[in-house]
Amino acid sequence: MKFGICSEIFKDWNDIGRTIDYVKAAGYDGLEVAPFTLAPRVTQIPAHTRQDIVQKAAAADLDILGIHWVFVGPDGVHLTHPDEAVRKHTAAYLVDLVNFCGDLGGKIIVFGSPKQRNVEEGVSYDQAFGYARAAFEHALPACEARGVTICMEPLTHLETNFCKSVAETVRLIEAVKHPNFQLILDTKAMAFEEEGRPALIRKYASYMKHYHANDENLHGPGFGDVDFAPIFAALKEVDFGGYVSVEVFNFEPGPEAIATKSLAHMKRFI
Numbered sequence: 001m002k003f004g005i006c007s008e009i010f011k012d013w014n015d016i017g018r019t020i021d022y023v024k025a026a027g028y029d030g031l032e033v034a035p036f037t038l039a040p041r042v043t044q045i046p047a048h049t050r051q052d053i054v055q056k057a058a059a060a061d062l063d064i065l066g067i068h069w070v071f072v073g074p075d076g077v078h079l080t081h082p083d084e085a086v087r088k089h090t091a092a093y094l095v096d097l098v099n100f101c102g103d104l105g106g107k108i109i110v111f112g113s114p115k116q117r118n119v120e121e122g123v124s125y126d127q128a129f130g131y132a133r134a135a136f137e138h139a140l141p142a143c144e145a146r147g148v149t150i151c152m153e154p155l156t157h158l159e160t161n162f163c164k165s166v167a168e169t170v171r172l173i174e175a176v177k178h179p180n181f182q183l184i185l186d187t188k189a190m191a192f193e194e195e196g197r198p199a200l201i202r203k204y205a206s207y208m209k210h211y212h213a214n215d216e217n218l219h220g221p222g223f224g225d226v227d228f229a230p231i232f233a234a235l236k237e238v239d240f241g242g243y244v245s246v247e248v249f250n251f252e253p254g255p256e257a258i259a260t261k262s263l264a265h266m267k268r269f270i
Contacts, residue, residue, distance in 0.1 A: 001235060001270070003263060004030035004065045004245035010255045011037045017056045026259045027267075030065035031057070032245045033104065035097070036073035042093075042100040050103040057105070065243050066108030066148075066210075067101045071116040079117040079135055080128035080162060087131055090116075094139040094150075102146030108210050108243070110184050112153040114160035128162055133175050143180035151184035151210045156192050166193060166200050173207055182209035186247070187226060191216050198234035205238035210245065213266060218249040220258050222265025232269035 005028050010019040016038070023031050033053075039045045057064050071077050077090045101109050111117075119128040136150060143150060154169040163169040166185065173183055185208055190197045201208070215224030222228075235244070246262045253261075 001240055002029040002063075002065075002243045003266060004028055004032050004063070004243045005259055005262070006032045006034060006068060006245060006247045008034040008037055008069065009246075009248060009251060009258055013255070016053055020053075020056050020060050020062055022256075023259065024060040024062040026256075027263055028062070028259070030063035030243055030245070032065050032108075032110070032243075032247070033067045033106070034069040034072070035067055035100065036069060040073040042096050045100065047103075050100070053104055064104040064106050065245065066106035066110065067097065067104070068110035068112065068247070070097050070109060070111060071113035077116055078120075079113070080119055080123060080131045082120060082123050082127075087135060091135040091138040094135060095142045098139055098142040098146055098148050098150075101148050102142075107148060108184075109148060109150045110153055110210060110212070111150055112155060114155050117162045118160055119162050125162070129172065129175070132162070132172060136176055136181055137178075140176075140178050140180055143178075149180045149182050149209055151182050153184045153186060153189065153212075155186075155189050159189075166190070166204055170204060170207055183207040184210040184212060186212040186214065187221075187228075187231065188212075188214045188216050188218070188249075196230075198230040201231065201234040201240075202238055205240070208238075208240065208242070210242050211235065211240070212247045213244050213262070214247050214249070219253070220246050220248045220262035220265075222261050223248075223253070223258075228266065229269050232266070236270075 154166045157164045213221045217224040
């Protein structure tokens with residue numbers, strides 16, 4: 001099990017090199033990059049910038065573990081849109097994301113993007129399911145070539161109406177049925193599940209490639225009431241070997257406080 005943290009926490013620094021150095025010094029193993037912090041579209045991030053990130057991460061001995069918040073920034077992308085042209089554009093952009101992730105040496109693409117996957121009026125859930133499946137399947141040859149796994153993230157009914165439970169998300173994963181399309185579980189996003197977080201980790205361990213650590217209050221681990229002891233006990237029980245990555249939505253404490261307190265809290269349970 002390794003520890004990562006998401007880059008948008010440090011977005012106000014406007015310096016990926018400084019972020020890399022700080023994350024390593026704080027004790028993390030990897031950085032999860034939010035592409036929108038670099039450019040609105042990944043196709044606008046030039047090769048020299050990608051190479052610079054790789055070189056700075058290598059110099060710091062820090063993994064660029066992958067990317068997330070992938071549909072934040074670009075216009076005109078929507079996973080389940082009724083317009084075929086929009087879906088084709090979206091599927092092509094997924095390939096762009098895979099190549100960007102691969103260029104950074106990343107292995108994981110977290111697919112959350114609640115607004116850009118919502119089932120729109122006039123589209124049935126089954127239709128949306130088929131559209132999503134086709135888009136992800138389009139990107140899988142690139143995933144194979146670049147060694148990248150897309151991790152589909154269950155989100156709550158407050159955020160989306162598509163894949164709003166772990167069971168619904170696993171249904172999509174089973175339909176795609178490919179080793180480069182797996183599951184991410186997120187502490188906050190499991191808040192409304194009938195089964196508890198440790199039970200879900202145990203139940204779906206064979207699908208799980210990545211884990212996001214945060215609190216229901218949108219802060220980091222240790223900033224709220226979520227008990228992480230049984231969560232980490234379950235992760236250890238299933239021999240989870242991936243990244244546990246800190247993702248928060250309230251940046252008010254500041255990047256240094258978020259990073260240091262979150263990691264210290266999680267390491268209590270290892």
